[in-house]
Amino acid sequence: MAEELDPKISRRYRELGAEEPSRELDQAILAAAYRAADRPHAPLVAPAGRHRWYFALGAAAILVLAVAITVQVDKQPDPEALPPLAASAPSNRVDNFSSQAEKENKRQVEPSRPLADAGPPPVRERRKAPPQQTAPAVSPPPEVQNTPAAAPATPAPPQADSRDLSSGAAGMLGRQEQGRKSREAAPAAPTPEATTKPQAKVQESRAVASIAAPLSPEQLLERIAELRKEGRHEEADKALAELRQRYPDYRISDEMLKKVERPK
Amino acid sequence: MTEAPDEELMLAYRGGDARAFETLYRRHRARLFRFVLRSIKVRALAEELYQEVWMRVIEARATYRPSARFTTWLYTIAHNRLVDHWRRGGLSLVSLDDHDAPSSMPDPAHHAEAREALARFAGALERLPPAQREVFLLHEEAGLTVPEIAAATGSNEEAAKSRLRYAMAKLKAALDDG
Numbered sequence: 521m522a523e524e525l526d527p528k529i530s531r532r533y534r535e536l537g538a539e540e541p542s543r544e545l546d547q548a549i550l551a552a553a554y555r556a557a558d559r560p561h562a563p564l565v566a567p568a569g570r571h572r573w574y575f576a577l578g579a580a581a582i583l584v585l586a587v588a589i590t591v592q593v594d595k596q597p598d599p600e601a602l603p604p605l606a607a608s609a610p611s612n613r614v615d616n617f618s619s620q621a622e623k624e625n626k627r628q629v630e631p632s633r634p635l636a637d638a639g640p641p642p643v644r645e646r647r648k649a650p651p652q653q654t655a656p657a658v659s660p661p662p663e664v665q666n667t668p669a670a671a672p673a674t675p676a677p678p679q680a681d682s683r684d685l686s687s688g689a690a691g692m693l694g695r696q697e698q699g700r701k702s703r704e705a706a707p708a709a710p711t712p713e714a715t716t717k718p719q720a721k722v723q724e725s726r727a728v729a730s731i732a733a734p735l736s737p738e739q740l741l742e743r744i745a746e747l748r749k750e751g752r753h754e755e756a757d758k759a760l761a762e763l764r765q766r767y768p769d770y771r772i773s774d775e776m777l778k779k780v781e782r783p784k
Numbered sequence: 785m786t787e788a789p790d791e792e793l794m795l796a797y798r799g800g801d802a803r804a805f806e807t808l809y810r811r812h813r814a815r816l817f818r819f820v821l822r823s824i825k826v827r828a829l830a831e832e833l834y835q836e837v838w839m840r841v842i843e844a845r846a847t848y849r850p851s852a853r854f855t856t857w858l859y860t861i862a863h864n865r866l867v868d869h870w871r872r873g874g875l876s877l878v879s880l881d882d883h884d885a886p887s888s889m890p891d892p893a894h895h896a897e898a899r900e901a902l903a904r905f906a907g908a909l910e911r912l913p914p915a916q917r918e919v920f921l922l923h924e925e926a927g928l929t930v931p932e933i934a935a936a937t938g939s940n941e942e943a944a945k946s947r948l949r950y951a952m953a954k955l956k957a958a959l960d961d962g
Contacts, residue, residue: 529955532905533924541817545831549838550806556842557802764868767847768840768861771938777871 737763737770745779753782790854798845809838812858819859819925823866823918825910833869837862852935859926860936863918870914901959908958912951919944920951 735743740763747756760780763770772780788796788804790811796804816837821830840861848857909917915937922928922936934944 526952526956528959529952530924532902532955532959533909535902536822536906536909538814539818539821539827540814541831541834545835546809546813549835549842550809552839553797553805553809553842554802556845557797557800557805764864765840765843768837768844768864769857771860771864 737767741772741776741780745776748780748782756780757782791850794845794848794854795850798848805842808854812855815925816858816862819921820862820866822909822921822925823914824869829869833862833865837865840865853932855926856928856932856936859922859928860938863922863937866914866918904958905955908955912954916947916951916954919947920955923948 740759744756744759744763747753747759788807790808793804793808797808817830817834820834820837821827824830824833837858841858844861909920912920918937919933922933926936928936930945930948931941933939933948934941937944939947
């Protein structure tokens with residue numbers, strides 16, 4: 521750095537003047553800052569203002585998920601009545617994860633009943649754990665049977681979120697206040713048994729997290745690019761403005777910018 | 785509180801302490817304003833962008849993490865706003881480096897010698913390619929180091945250093961002309 525320093529240049533630069541913002545501008549900014557300080561800024565708790573759209577989307581997705589689980593639970597025949605090989609049929613692989621979640625719930629209900637007072641009671645708690653699995657090729661590890669906490673009928677986003685943070689998007693998501701709050705609000709770290717849940721359970725959690733957790737800038741940009749492709753420019757404009765407000769220091773690459781900006 | 789580091793003030797503001805923001809604002813207002821003003825030259829536009837930068841700071845308080853100096857974060861936001869401004873004007877990031885901007889300064893020939901030298905310097909600063917001028921202003925106004933400039937502008941250190949060197953050389957030439 522030393523070679524760039526030139527006191528003569530600095531001195532001459534200082535002679536150019538010391539312009540300052542007007543008092544009105546100062547007042548306007550400070551007033552906005554004071555107003556903002558009075559408002560809560562944890563949109564997961566109180567979604568408001570311009571952040572509304574993806575909270576609404578997330579809430580709607582969670583609602584749909586909950587309904588889907590309920591419907592699946594209602595449709596599900598008694599596991600005891602199922603033929604033993606039914607679950608290993610390949611068609612079960614493409615079952616949606618709502619169904620998987622429900623089955624996971626059922627699997628966990630039996631052993632966790634003594635500890636279940638820590639969370640909401642699972643749907644269909646009366647059912648016995650079925651012998652069949654959602655991942656048909658692999659038998660469930662015995663630890664699954666010992667999972668201590670009963671999985672609630674509605675997935676718990678905070679826990680899923682914290683698990684999701686360990687995956688690729690952790691860096692960006694980690695910057696998000698909601699993510700932080702979610703993690704802070706999350707239940708205690710899973711026990712060793714819980715960490716050995718089958719892959720299906722982890723995937724389920726990630727799927728839930730992707731709905732419940734706030735989107736990272738990269739995810740938002742991908743979504744905006746999709747909106748552009750679909751010609752939904754108004755929504756894309758709003759989302760882009762939202763992104764820039766929420767992540768003012770996030771730099772959009774030129775390549776991505778071409779995809780997300782309204783074509784001229 | 786007035787002696788507290790910027791990062792602490794910003795965290796306090798994130799926690800709802802508006803007076804912390806006021807302290808922070810007063811600490812940075814003049815330098816940031818000059819950075820914006822001398823980057824885009826038109827006062828009305830500079831005021832608009834300057835206000836936008838602070839609004840972004842306010843809106844993004846929830847996501848603020850003191851992983852770097854607050855100053856770097858603040859000027860990163862300012863840089864992003866300027867880039868948006870330049871893009872709207874049809875300039876690409878490459879062109880920001882390549883083309884010397886035309887000067888709108890009046891001919892200084894009729895000024896007294898001291899004013900003439902200053903005007904020459906101001907003209908040279910104004911004619912710097914935006915990317916070089918920005919790096920110079922980040923160095924002079926914000927007091928950022930080369931690595932911090934690189935971080936704020938999304939470039940690598942070599943590029944930042946090179947831009948600063950070019951800017952200094954041109955400004956020095958303007959001084960020496962006198």
